[in-house]
Amino acid sequence: MKLSELGEFGLIRRIRALAPRRSGRVKTGIGDDAAVLRQTPSELLLATTDMLIEGVHFDPTYTDFYSLGWKSAAVNLSDIAAMGGRPRYCLTSLGISRSCTAEQIMKFYRGCAAALRKYGAVLIGGDTCSSPGGFIVSITLLGETEGKRRLLRSGARPGDHIFVTGALGDAAAGLELLQNGGAARSRAARTLIERHLRPLPRVEWGRAIAKIQGAHAMIDISDGLSSDLAHVCEESGVGALVRSDAIPLSGELRARCSRLKQEPLWYALHGGEDYELLFTASPAKTAALRKLDIPLFEIGSITRGRSCLITDGHGRKKRLQPAGFDHFRKDGSSVRTAERPGSGKR
Amino acid sequence: MKLSELGEFGLIRRIRALAPRRSGRVKTGIGDDAAVLRQTPSELLLATTDMLIEGVHFDPTYTDFYSLGWKSAAVNLSDIAAMGGRPRYCLTSLGISRSCTAEQIMKFYRGCAAALRKYGAVLIGGDTCSSPGGFIVSITLLGETEGKRRLLRSGARPGDHIFVTGALGDAAAGLELLQNGGAARSRAARTLIERHLRPLPRVEWGRAIAKIQGAHAMIDISDGLSSDLAHVCEESGVGALVRSDAIPLSGELRARCSRLKQEPLWYALHGGEDYELLFTASPAKTAALRKLDIPLFEIGSITRGRSCLITDGHGRKKRLQPAGFDHFRKDGSSVRTAERPGSGKR
Numbered sequence: 001m002k003l004s005e006l007g008e009f010g011l012i013r014r015i016r017a018l019a020p021r022r023s024g025r026v027k028t029g030i031g032d033d034a035a036v037l038r039q040t041p042s043e044l045l046l047a048t049t050d051m052l053i054e055g056v057h058f059d060p061t062y063t064d065f066y067s068l069g070w071k072s073a074a075v076n077l078s079d080i081a082a083m084g085g086r087p088r089y090c091l092t093s094l095g096i097s098r099s100c101t102a103e104q105i106m107k108f109y110r111g112c113a114a115a116l117r118k119y120g121a122v123l124i125g126g127d128t129c130s131s132p133g134g135f136i137v138s139i140t141l142l143g144e145t146e147g148k149r150r151l152l153r154s155g156a157r158p159g160d161h162i163f164v165t166g167a168l169g170d171a172a173a174g175l176e177l178l179q180n181g182g183a184a185r186s187r188a189a190r191t192l193i194e195r196h197l198r199p200l201p202r203v204e205w206g207r208a209i210a211k212i213q214g215a216h217a218m219i220d221i222s223d224g225l226s227s228d229l230a231h232v233c234e235e236s237g238v239g240a241l242v243r244s245d246a247i248p249l250s251g252e253l254r255a256r257c258s259r260l261k262q263e264p265l266w267y268a269l270h271g272g273e274d275y276e277l278l279f280t281a282s283p284a285k286t287a288a289l290r291k292l293d294i295p296l297f298e299i300g301s302i303t304r305g306r307s308c309l310i311t312d313g314h315g316r317k318k319r320l321q322p323a324g325f326d327h328f329r330k331d332g333s334s335v336r337t338a339e340r341p342g343s344g345k346r
Numbered sequence: 347m348k349l350s351e352l353g354e355f356g357l358i359r360r361i362r363a364l365a366p367r368r369s370g371r372v373k374t375g376i377g378d379d380a381a382v383l384r385q386t387p388s389e390l391l392l393a394t395t396d397m398l399i400e401g402v403h404f405d406p407t408y409t410d411f412y413s414l415g416w417k418s419a420a421v422n423l424s425d426i427a428a429m430g431g432r433p434r435y436c437l438t439s440l441g442i443s444r445s446c447t448a449e450q451i452m453k454f455y456r457g458c459a460a461a462l463r464k465y466g467a468v469l470i471g472g473d474t475c476s477s478p479g480g481f482i483v484s485i486t487l488l489g490e491t492e493g494k495r496r497l498l499r500s501g502a503r504p505g506d507h508i509f510v511t512g513a514l515g516d517a518a519a520g521l522e523l524l525q526n527g528g529a530a531r532s533r534a535a536r537t538l539i540e541r542h543l544r545p546l547p548r549v550e551w552g553r554a555i556a557k558i559q560g561a562h563a564m565i566d567i568s569d570g571l572s573s574d575l576a577h578v579c580e581e582s583g584v585g586a587l588v589r590s591d592a593i594p595l596s597g598e599l600r601a602r603c604s605r606l607k608q609e610p611l612w613y614a615l616h617g618g619e620d621y622e623l624l625f626t627a628s629p630a631k632t633a634a635l636r637k638l639d640i641p642l643f644e645i646g647s648i649t650r651g652r653s654c655l656i657t658d659g660h661g662r663k664k665r666l667q668p669a670g671f672d673h674f675r676k677d678g679s680s681v682r683t684a685e686r687p688g689s690g691k692r
Contacts, residue, residue, distance in 0.1 A: 001448040011474055014452060018459050019469035026435070026470055035470035037435060037488075040386050047471060049486055051439040055478040089372070089383060093397040093484055096674070102347040106360060113364050123365035124372055124381035125393060128357055130673040132401040133479025138439055140395055140486035142383075327476040328442070 003328040011328065031235065032153050033082040033220060034143065044150055046143035048079035054097070054134025056327070062178040065104045067197040069111025072137045075222065077119050078201035078275040080143035082220035083150045084210020087121040087143045087203060095129050095136030112139075119203045151210050151218035151279065156236035160216055160280035160302040165202050166295050167250035168225055169264055170195040172271025173257075188252040199275040205294045206277055212292075214285030224272035227324025230308055232278065239305035242320060244312055248297040269310075270323040349674040357674065377581065378499050379428040379566060380489065390496055392489035394425035400443070400480025402673070408524040411450045413543040415457025418483045421568065423465050424547035424621040426489035428566035429496045430556020433467035433489045433549060441475050441482030458485075465549045497556050497564035497625065502582035506562055506626035506648040511548050512641050513596035514571055515610055516541040518617025519603075534598040545621040551640045552623055558638075560631030570618035573670025576654055578624065585651035588666060590658055594643040615656075616669040 003011060016030045023029075027044065028036035034048035052058060052072050060068075073090065080087045092112055096105060105128075113123055121141065174196030177189055201220070209215050217236055221228050225247070233240050249264050257264040280302050281289060289296055303309075308320040349357060362376045369375075373390065374382035380394035398404060398418050406414075419436065426433045438458055442451060451474075459469055467487065520542030523535055547566070555561050563582055567574050571593070579586050595610050603610040626648050627635060635642055649655075654666040 003442065003446060003448055003451070006448045008474060011448060011451060014448070015455055015469075015472070015474075018455050023468065026468060029468075029470045030472070035435070035437070037470070039391075045385075045391075047435065047437060047486075047488065049437040049439050049471060049473055049484070051441055051473045051475050051482070051484055053441050053475055053477050053482070056441075056476055089381070089393065091381070091393060091395040091486055093395050095397055095399050095402075095482065096349065100349060102349055102352045102357060102360070105349070105357060109361055109364050122369065122372060122375075123361075124375045124383070125395060126361075126376070127395055127397045127484075128354060128361075128673060129397050129399055130402055131399055131479075133477075136397070136399070136441065136482055136484075138395070138397055138473075138482075138484035140393075140437055142393065142488075327474060 007329050008327045028152060033079040034085070036083070036150055039144065042147060044145040044148055046080055046083050046085040046145065046150070047140065048076055049138065049140040050075050050079070052137040054136065060135065063197060065107035066111035068137070069108040070115045070198050072139050073112045073115035074199045074201050074275065076139045076141035077115065077121070077203055078199070078220040078222065080141055081201045081203040081206035082218050082277060083143070083145070084206050084218065085143035085145050085150065086207060087116070087119050087141055089124045089142040090116050090121050091125045091140045092123060093127040093138040095131030097131050097133070097135050100135065119201065149210055151215060152235070153217055153219050153232050154235040156217035156232050156238050156280040156302045158238055158302050158304045159283065161283050161286065161298050162229070162240060162242065162278065162280050162300045162302060163289070164221065164225070164248065164276050164278050164297050164299055165205055166274070166276040167248045167253065168221065168274050168276060169253050169267030169271045170250050171199065171273040172267045173253050175273070188255055191252045192256065196273060199273065201275055202277045208292045208294060209277065209279055212281065212285055212288050214282035214288070216280050216282065218277055218279040221274050221276050221278055222272055224270040224324030225278070226269045226308070226320050227272070227322040228278055229320070230322040232280070233306070233308055237306070239303040240300060240308045241303050241317070242300035242308070242310045244310050246297065246299045269320070272324050353675050354673045374498060379425040380431070382429070382496055385490065388493060390491040390494055392426055392429050392431040392491065392496070393486065394422055395484065395486040396421050396425070398483040400482065406481065409543060411453035412457035414483070415454040416461045416544050418485050419458045419461035420545045420547050420621065422485045422487035423461065423467070423549055424545070424566040424568065426487055427547045427549040427552035428564050428623060429489070429491070430552050430564065431489035431491050431496065432553060433462070433465050433487055435470045435488040436462050436467050437471045437486045438469060439473040439484040441477030443477050443479070443481050446481065465547065495556055497561060498581070499563055499565050499578050500581040502563035502578050502584050502626040502648045504584055504648050504650045505629065507629050507632065507644050508575070508586060508588065508624065508626050508646045508648060509635070510567065510571070510594065510622050510624050510643050510645055511551055512620070512622040513594045513599065514567065514620050514622060515599050515613030515617045516596050517545065517619040518613045519599050521619070534601055537598045538602065542619060545619065547621055548623045554638045554640060555623065555625055555635070558627065558631055558634055560628035560634070562626050562628070564623055564625040567620050567622050567624055568618060570616040570670030571624065572615045572654070572666050573618070573668040574624055575666070576668040578626065579652070579654055583652070585649040586646060586654045587649050587663070588646035588654070588656045590656050592643065592645045615666070618670050
């Protein structure tokens with residue numbers, strides 16, 4: 001079977017069948033933002049890994065090595081954040097193209113180490129190899145929980161409110177700016193680009209949310225809201241209803257889309273790489289959540305069905321089709337190839 | 347500075363300067379076979395990672411996906427073995443070339459899972475991406491120690507005997523057989539090829555050796571005896587004297603080299619990828635080691651100097667130059683390009 005037919009998530013389902021979901025000290029195996037292991041009777045160990053490949057995840061023509069190091073750490077830090085954990089130990093492996101200089105590699109490591117330091121983690125190991133193709137990064141990050149509490153994708157319950165922690169779509173718009181080769185002339189453009197190149201994982205917020213007993217499920221928005229909400233619904237066996245007018249959009253994204261006559265919602269739904277957290281919580285916990293001093297946007301609620309729906313400004317519902325990045329589908333990244341409002345296809 | 351001037355180990359020295367060698371719960375950071383973390387007051391957590399890149403570490407024209415999965419796990423299992431640890435949890439990331447089928451990927455995972463299962467570890471997570479270049483594997487393996495005992499590269503003491511756990515050079519000869527495209531007609535050739543494609547990490551032996559209090563330093567032979575012994579000497583601040591006639595050579599390697607008029611010692615010294623263990627121990631512990639029912643070959647001793655020397659059959663000493671694989675040196679892999687006896691250069 002071709003991988004383009006199976007898709008990334010079909011492949012992951014097959015791999016999961018080879019590994020125990022739970023066994024012994026493995027509390028959660030393949031399929032969440034991080035694996036969960038019992039470390040001590042009162043503490044959990046979290047383990048996550050992400051690979052970034054030149055030409056797929058980044059393009060060195062507009063990504064400097066420091067930013068690449070930062071982002072490579074940040075995407076892993078964000079996975080630990082999405083479990084409500086504290087990042088601790090990092091292993092960084094590189095496949096280094098022949099053209100790289102020692103200075104570029106050290107810039108990468110300085111960016112990586114800076115992101116780790118900011119969030120309380122340290123570099124403890126890794127591997128360095130030559131790569132005959134492009135530059136390759138593979139990072140594994142270990143984290144810990146305080147107590148045995150962690151938030152999985154699978155905990156959402158019908159009636160839960162759905163929250164996100166910040167504006168969505170900025171990183172995708174920033175990527176587009178970079179891909180179009182436009183220098184960041186305006187402050188707004190620089191902000192969008194920064195959101196793409198140097199994402200800020202929501203580590204402290206994730207830990208605070210996980211402490212609220214009525215918070216039930218959490219994920220970080222890496223693939224895009226439409227895809228990541230679908231992951232939560234699939235793992236939890238529930239559906240969702242999202243109010244499109246409740247999705248937070250930054251002033252920078254609105255202004256850019258208004259100028260280009262584009263629909264900002266497309267970026268927010270399918271863009272990905274914002275690394276905000278999405279979580280669900282019992283409505284009874286809204287007051288407790290509001291006290292956390294975290295940006296919170298309630299964008300909809302979890303339903304009994306199995307489908308994700310979205311209402312437009314006139315209250316009309318339609319299916320929210322996951323259109324985030326899939327590594328093996330022929331249409332690949334939604335950012336680059338999926339239909340967009342304004343492109344005449346919708 | 348060019349990486350080809352700095353070399354792989356020069357680069358690692360620079361990266362080490364960015365990370366704590368020891369701090370808090372990090373007992374050993376970058377620079378050994380695995381990082382060592384305090385997990386509980388009485389237990390250590392080990393973490394190791396290795397990346398394997400098509401065209402550098404393997405060639406799909408003669409490596410089947412099952413063997414690749416096995417070997418990718420085995421090289422990491424061997425790092426845990428070299429610390430005296432017990433392998434436990436594995437994260438496997440793949441960069442998958444466009445031409446791969448779902449069946450090939452599942453064969454990879456079955457090989458990987460089989461090796462993990464044999465040595466008591468399980469797959470708990472990973473990442474799957476598309477790769478525009480070749481196939482890429484990155485594995486992180488977590489292990490544990492029983493008690494706080496682990497064997498580092500840095501523990502060797504002058505006077506220690508140097509032991510290896512099995513015949514060296516077979517894997518390099520097996521690689522050469524594969525590279526020369528010769529089908530494995532003879533049983534001997536198949537044995538050498540098997541040693542290259544499906545190495546057996548010495549996990550149980552590593553654990554048994556680590557329990558002997560007079561065992562001081564350990565490493566797995568992945569780069570080649572000359573390089574890996576140099577790592578031990580450098581980290582321990584000592585030298586070594588190796589007796590060339592004490593280095594164990596398999597009958598298969600001897601027979602092949604005799605037929606081709608090659609020097610088997612070259613493969614044993616510089617070939618790499620045998621994944622036998624090299625360790626040093628106080629001579630007073632030789633009797634205790636012999637009782638372990640492990641193949642043990644005493645190949646020399648640790649000295650006060652800083653240089654690694656080797657004696658030939660006539661007792662003449664010469665310097666044992668590390669000629670194992672370096673990812674960034676211009677001459678690259680010793681297996682493919684370094685001078686060989688019989689090539690007319692020596």
